Amino acid sequence: MATRRIIKDKDFGQIVIGTRRTARNITMRVRPDGLHVTVPPYSKTEKVMATLETFRERLLEQYRKVEIRPIDFSYAIRTACFRLWLEPSPLKCFTLKQTGEGICICCPADVDFSCEQVQKLVRAAILRALKKSAGSYLPPLLEALAERYGFSYRKVKITGARSRWGSCSAAGTISLSCYLMLLPPHLMDYVLLHELSHTKEMNHGPRFWELLDSLTEGKALSLRAELRNYRPAF
Template sequence: MTRYLGLPLTVRSHPRAKRVLVKLVPGRGLEVVVPKRFDTAQVPAILEDKRPWIERTRAQLEARGADLSGRTPEPPGTIRFTACDREYAVAYADRPGRVTLSENASRLMVAGPAEDAEGRLEVLRRFTARKAREFLLPRLESQSARTGLSYAALRVRRQRTRWGSCSARGTISVNAKLLFLPVELADHLLLHELCHTRHLNHSPAYWALVASFEPDWQRLEKELTRGYVHVPEWFL
């Protein structure tokens, strides 16, 4: 594995990337996202230029207990979705073949090879994304009815950093990680994106619209920027 400053380093291209993006991701280490057909021979020089920021951000993340080693996290024994106040006990069975997951009320059974920790985590991540849609779609519909702001569709994704977005056509995309946040933060993110159906920017008019529905929006926006402290390591 390639490393930089002792951190696991991943360089990947993204078809929609317009510029080089350097990120420190808990559980993964250092990631560099580059535009398609970008000359990756430039990456070392970019990292050196970003070195003060990397060292400063690394210290901040590690002070908060983040693991940047790139190791595969241990599969959890319990999953708690704070936003919908649901908790699942997770059991594991060592069996040959592909990894599968079955749900029985508040218990999950993950079956598959014991050595396939990443496979076990992947089925739990897919389960989380399904539950996120089940919970968030009715919340979004309720917010839409309350505010009179309509949307075209909801998509639940497993973005690494972004909480949500809204397209010009009114399609709202949200991060499955919202399930791990307090419900007031999940609801506020939905309101934030609904307001983008009226203003596709963060102009004074946009924030005035947000404030008309949520007077405490500034506190909630600030807490959202720190929302990843609520997300377990296995889902980061």
């Protein structure tokens, strides 16, 4: 039984159909890299595509808001915890420069931003900048929250994960996505407290949410909903 099918599409670029054993209905979510569809086991592609067509226009409206746009010298990321911009440079290669204001990506002055390879290089540079900033910012914040609320964990890892903000293993290792640097501080804190709560409650049962509620002034579920609807800058 196929668990992942990728179909080229004129509007979304690609439609990724994933099978989930526990799924009972077809669900659709737009992402910058295309339309992601989750279906129950044994769903036929023809039926899935027919269902999609009835929602195509509505989904396209959502996709236009999140689709990847070309990066050029006008591009910048300015969040509470991360600042990044591009500047022309006399050098012939892409370099990162740390300043008191944030991180600058120095690009060759004659760079052609319409080139797909250039876009990949720039995005890779942004990801490196995110990981570098996350590596210096997130571990001390996690440690401070753990000390404040009486949690302990084995170690922390910074990842480039895009499908989840964080995770906690049974061994006590907390993994945090570098994309957390794009969140507002209150949502960043929520994710870190969420993962710290898993060091005591590994599932998402009532006791877990009671614990997380006690750490967020009873706002655990509303913060979760806000996070799900948040669209990061990159």
